[in-house]
Amino acid sequence: MPTNNKTELIPVTETKAAKAPKAPALPDAQTVTFVKHWTDRLFSFRVTRPASLRFRSGEFVMIGLMDDPDPNTGKQKPLLRAYSIASPSWDEELEFYSIKVQDGPLTSRLQHIQPGDEIILRPKPVGTLVHDALLPGHRVWFFATGTGIAPFASLLRDPQTYEDYDEVILTHTCREVGELQYGKELIENIRTDEMLAELMGEGFHEKLKYYPTTTREESPKMGRITDLLRSGEVYTDLGVEPIKPETDRAMICGNLAFNLELKEMLEEMGLEEGANSDPKQYVVEKAFLD
Numbered sequence: 001m002p003t004n005n006k007t008e009l010i011p012v013t014e015t016k017a018a019k020a021p022k023a024p025a026l027p028d029a030q031t032v033t034f035v036k037h038w039t040d041r042l043f044s045f046r047v048t049r050p051a052s053l054r055f056r057s058g059e060f061v062m063i064g065l066m067d068d069p070d071p072n073t074g075k076q077k078p079l080l081r082a083y084s085i086a087s088p089s090w091d092e093e094l095e096f097y098s099i100k101v102q103d104g105p106l107t108s109r110l111q112h113i114q115p116g117d118e119i120i121l122r123p124k125p126v127g128t129l130v131h132d133a134l135l136p137g138h139r140v141w142f143f144a145t146g147t148g149i150a151p152f153a154s155l156l157r158d159p160q161t162y163e164d165y166d167e168v169i170l171t172h173t174c175r176e177v178g179e180l181q182y183g184k185e186l187i188e189n190i191r192t193d194e195m196l197a198e199l200m201g202e203g204f205h206e207k208l209k210y211y212p213t214t215t216r217e218e219s220p221k222m223g224r225i226t227d228l229l230r231s232g233e234v235y236t237d238l239g240v241e242p243i244k245p246e247t248d249r250a251m252i253c254g255n256l257a258f259n260l261e262l263k264e265m266l267e268e269m270g271l272e273e274g275a276n277s278d279p280k281q282y283v284v285e286k287a288f289l290d
């Protein structure tokens with residue numbers, strides 16, 4: 001689970017700007033290369049990738065900014081949160097997808113970053129939404145709500161996803177239509193990207209099924225994915241058999257209530273939770289919410 005690692009919150013003295021113009025002013029600094037605001041609640045951004053950083057698609061890292069100086073000591077601490085890496089492991093840069101919380105300690109400030117700014121990125125990727133935590137299967141379901149789509153944006157651009165499974169299904173439930181746009185463009189780009197086709201083989205995207213739903217604004221498919229699974233509507237719409245442990249694998253990433261509800265449903269269907277050290281039929285991780 002992405003939680004704040006208290007050992008990360010060590011006070012550090014602000015590094016004085018060195019003479020070289022591009023010297024990083026932050027510990028573990030990376031430079032922002034691109035920012036896109038999708039709605040008033042959502043934005044994505046790209047940063048430079050540390051040359052030594054290797055990660056498995058679906059993992060997260062701690063990122064953040066320096067906090068305001070302590071009024072008594074004047075010292076500044078890094079303010080870090082867990083963010084899933086949304087870009088695939090072969091990408092030169094790193095991409096993140098974030099909510100904006102107006103009074104959130106980090107995102108109230110992070111939402112104002114611009115290309116050229118620096119953020120802190122601890123190069124220690126971890127996480128459970130990885131292929132290693134699942135046993136081989138016929139079909140994989142990626143279940144996301146809101147910004148929980150981020151780790152799947154990485155996994156859906158990883159050749160291993162299409163090598164390991166005959167069918168790949170992304171479900172994404174959001175409140176409003178505008179919140180689906182990041183996923184919609186992701187899927188369009190995957191289906192038309194020539195480099196991905198070269199890496200993964202022509203026609204790989206025929207394995208991919210995308211199932212976006214909204215709950216609070218009219219769209220072609222409305223409802224919580226949990227309800228649509230219970231009623232069987234998802235299976236009918238996608239033309240697939242109901243989930244069973246022999247054939248289906250699942251990864252869950254969204255808000256807490258959703259994670260818990262879907263986890264219980266999958267358990268009732270006979271799927272068991274896997275881990276890096278003990279691969280099974282499904283894995284779950286909480287999306288960043290602060």
Ligand code: A2P
Pocket residue numbers: 145146173174175176214215216224225226227254255257258259261
């Ligand atoms: P709803 O609008 O019915 O609450 P949020 O933006 O609050 O994180 O929610 C993202 C999406 O997840 C919303 O569409 C929300 O639906 C849905 N959601 C919230 N809780 C659950 C749950 N327990 N099961 C399924 N979907 C959920």
